[in-house]
Amino acid sequence: MDVPQRLPMELSVGEVARRSGLAVSALHFYEAEGLISSHRTAGNQRRYPREVLRRVAIIKVAQRAGMPLKTIREAFKALPQGRTPTVADWKRLSTAWKAELDRRIERLTRLRDHLNGCIGCGCLSVKDCPLRNPWDRLAEEGTGARLLDPD
Template sequence: MPASEGLSIGALARRTGLAVSAIRYYEAQGLIAPWRNPGGQRRFQRADIRRLSFVMIAQQFGLSLPQIREVLAGLPQGRTPTPEDWARIGAGLRTHLDQRIETLVRLRDNLDGCIGCGCLSLPNCALYNPGDRANERGAGPRYLMGDRPEA
């Protein structure tokens, strides 16, 4: 791409609302790949506006940067992604989002009851989780994560 084309890092920051330092960080993480003009300045494709917007949205959905990097690796580097490219990515994220929604609904519905081993009170714990049975299923708030107490 000719040096006269592309966005400066400042222009990209203004368009995305990100700090220049955040853009540099995302570059270091391999989420965007600018080139350098003859003066050594970073230049970005206009498509990087969409890529960085996707990064911000994906983080709100709970994706980690390695997961986001993996998703973005499926986009073309030499051209602006098409609506079909983004639709494919959206379809691939649907399962992740459905699982996240299910977890959030379970959290909302059980927030006043089960956090750690299955309850918030020691008397209830003796009834619903005797001998810390939830621990046998692994670490974390097992019942809140979807495990069910044994009958």
């Protein structure tokens, strides 16, 4: 008779790497950045709770969507430690990130639309360039080198 195998409650860093498709160094980096956590065994080996796999999946999706690690870290602060993020958790996170992605898309679209005119004129005038100095805002800040994000 086959006895069902019990899944381990905790995973080694190698097991997390294998199951998530990430390098061990990436997991160490995520841990150093406060995105995931582990504890040490008596033999000083890292052990991760099983829920870390869901957190790593969320990190990977968020990064693919262009979310910076700082934004992901802040979002994770709203999740209870030690609990696997739920569908409701993901919906809340993704809804907030969608608004940020919409702002980025709008900004990139505006940049793309102004880029052709900029290349066409060839001047890259600091005073007149709508990309580097929209509405001559830099003049209001005084003399010297200035950078301005249109947002």
